[in-house]
Amino acid sequence: MGPYRAKELFFSAQPITAETAHEWGIVNHLYPLEKLEQEAIRFAEKLANGPAKAFGLMKKITDQSSTAGLAEILEQEQITQAMMITTDDHLEGVSAFKEKRKPVFNQKQQVL
Template structure:
């Protein structure tokens, strides 16, 4: 039986490939639980310092499987979304950078999975859609949380209400995507970016990720105190010592993630 999720580790980068190309990498339980388990293991593996999520075949992910729509019971839908939620939280909680590498189409929960990642790189010809309204549903997978924080409530409502595809170019202009590249360069550019992050100060990246995500719910006083405590801890890391030494020697630092 073909695995619905492929795992590969190269140059301290774990690549997770959604592998249901015949259904445009729509999510099934095995895919979602596989992502969760892979991220749990990566979180405790110091040899993995960055993660990429991509799709096999013609698309990143179509999100929910249209073949099961209309036939699933309320209980089954509730349980499936619970698994999806666990996957989204695993991406947000891992203290390592996660890059979504998007080509073709990212729709529904597939778009929201990309939004949950820390960074998004996409091919210039890719398209994104929050197509829930087309089937009389609301967003799941955290889209109602992530998108308004990036583009504001008015545009988010427009995208959710219309459900129409949005180009990569427009989302780049709105700050949703970090980078857009020619489709033939997507894999190479993604790899280069991930390897660059994997060679960085991993502990500091993890703390930055937490601090930025928490900034939407904490007060200024709380963030200031979090920064104060975190900085006090990070000055004792090997990466900080290496960074200071490299700065004084006018050379590129060699971080170990410790």
């Protein structure tokens, strides 16, 4: 949402609607209350069934991007890609894509 809008929120202490929070990028999705739990579970299951190692490394690089320079982030991305291409999860993802099926990832440990 950017530092200027954030400062406006901090200093004004004015409440905003869920719609405004969504429009400003503070929240990613809006759901009716009766669908909220269902959607939260759906998203949690998607994450739980995903490639945990890749998710962990994506999170690490994204977190570093606010304090590291572009060259450092690109180097980290290159190292990460070289490491991930050797994993069983990568092979499963490629096979599933070629076979037009959902991947079944086995590496549930997270690397941070």
